[in-house]
Amino acid sequence: MTVTLDGNSLTIEEVVAVARDDRSVEIGDDARTRVRESRERVEDILKAGDPVYGVNTGFGELVDTQVPESRVADLQTNLVRSHAAGTGRELSREEVRAMIVTRINALLKGYSGIRLAVVELLADLLNERVTPVVPSRGSLGASGDLAPLAHLALVLIGEGDADVVRDRSDDAANETSERLSGEEALAAVGLEPVELRAKEGLALINGTQLTLGIGALLVVDAERLCRGADVAGALTTEVTMGTTAACAEPVHDLRPHRGQSESARAVRRLTAESDVVESHRNCDRVQDAYSIRCLPQIHGAVRDAVSHLREAVSVELNSVTDNPLVFPRADLDDRASGTDRAAVVSGGNFHGAPLAHRLDYLVAVLTDLAAVSERRIDRIVNPNLQEPHLPPFLAGDPGVESGLMIAQYTAASLVTECRSIGRAATDNIPVSGGQEDHVSMSATAAMNAQRVLERARQVVATELLCGAEAAEYVDEKLGNGTSDAYETVREVARPLSGDRRPDRDVAAVETLIETGLLAAAIDEGKRERDRQRDR
Structure with a gap:
């Protein structure tokens, strides 16, 4: 250990x-x-x-x-x-x-x-x-x-x-x-x-160790969030009677961005053997809304950005970011330092730009992930957009009860906050009498990314909660993975039997995403089905 x-x-x-x-x-x-x-x-x-x-x-x-x-x-x-x-x-x-x-x-x-x-x-x-x-x-x-x-x-x-x-x-x-x-x-x-x-x-x-340490934690948390968002989006697709046709492999072979293909594959696996998807494969609806139809493209771009950050963090973890650097003389040409003290070189490996720009990139893509998740929440609860089988705001007694109406309000608030968090790496304030005249602001970029990731995760958790509640009104069998997700959510958030405070449910579902328990439950469900199939 x-x-x-x-x-x-x-x-x-x-x-x-x-x-x-x-x-x-x-x-x-x-x-x-x-x-x-x-x-x-x-x-x-x-x-x-x-x-x-x-x-x-x-x-x-x-x-x-x-x-x-x-x-x-x-x-x-x-x-x-x-x-x-x-x-x-x-x-x-x-x-x-x-x-x-x-x-x-x-x-x-x-x-x-x-x-x-x-x-x-x-x-x-x-x-x-x-x-x-x-x-x-x-x-x-x-x-x-x-x-x-x-x-x-x-x-x-x-x-x-x-x-x-x-x-x-x-x-x-x-x-x-x-x-x-x-x-x-x-x-x-x-x-x-x-x-x-x-x-x-x-x-x-x-x-760069504050930036780097936070960056390493962010990579793992963002990867879990990406997977959680795919699960939430797949469940929303089913409970809103959408189609997964847009996730078909040939579609994405024609535009083979890695993240896009991974998210499309995830949706296909999550909805495998879904009676809901099968029963609506040839329905009258011509197209789903972008938030569902373009899920692989949007989520995939986020996956690619997280991979870009993982690459930089992995390099930085095994790099020298000190200054000056103390070299063995044999490692340097004497001309490198301009003096006969070739063993010491003042460089700039401490500059956080390689991390800062990718962290700013993470802020942007996670904001977009939260935004598309919020739009799918609205499609679940909004009576002007809902499918006929769903009650307004998922309330058992609409009018007397508000159901999950205000959960969507909170998601909208969180998205707005994400959008208000600006870029840090393009800012600069000279210090040390002008000697240090361009700085990276990488630590600020890292903490901005932390704030956005937390809020985006809360939005995705809200979508999962709404998706699970909407599933209570779906008669057909959900997909293998989305069924596992539904059961896992229900372990921490029981179905509505009347109005209650949703904040605790959102927090509990967020923990499932944050800790990786949601993904683990889906993986274990797949392994169990594979074992049964092999018997």
């Missing part, structure tokens, strides 16, 4: 396991060797006494100020203290753990010049369930996520604050934690603070 970190093979799923499931970590032997060798190169630079950014100079606009050897340790400690200027809500435990594991992996590439003992202390935080208190706001996404990472690094030097799990349990809900100072938190689990040396403060805070 331990994740081995080696700087080269960390996956999104492993980040999620460490962040959400408290998986422990260990450092691979080859990675340990690379870290030691990188530190030796920094020590050689110090002995030479030449000014090298991040080692013995000031930072940002103060790059030309050389720091005497006797003050190098103070330089690194002051860097961490001064950069811990974050504000806003505290990051969640899973967000902080995602930051830590991704930072460890970047340092293990062996180009940051940090001591192994400091990296091991980061790993100890994860394994001992010590979670630094990190404000969420303050990062510009270049020079990395400085302020959040500085708050994290404070705990390593015995400062700042951290939450420590006191009573461990297999059930996280039964665990208790205590907030302590950084020094007290380390002592509580038998650890000691470190004294930062040359380059180490910068190595700890210069990188």
